[in-house]
Amino acid sequence: MLKVYCDFNDGTEDHRFWILWFEGKPLDEQVGSLGLKAGDRVILFQDEDDFEVEGTLLFQQTHPNFLGEKLCALVDWPTLRRFGAVQNY
DSSP states (O other): OEEEEEOTTSBOTTSEEOOEEETTEEGGGSHHHHTOOTTOEEEEESSTTTEEEEEEEEEEOOBTTBSSOEEEEEEOGGGOEEOSOOOOO
């Protein structure tokens, strides 16, 4: 599974995230060269040593932040894997 950077601070209430990067480039610019399609599963992370979670790629048609089709990832939170020490507050 492709491991993709995801900005978990920019998402929707239904757990869709738009800021996705792979190897220093926006993922939506690499869809064709990577052979990605809607429904593909990816591993999402924000900080390497914090956590990762699986998600499904979607091509969202409507959202107030953009016009036209946009790549996003729908997070599957039950697949969450934490790394390192877990802090309780």
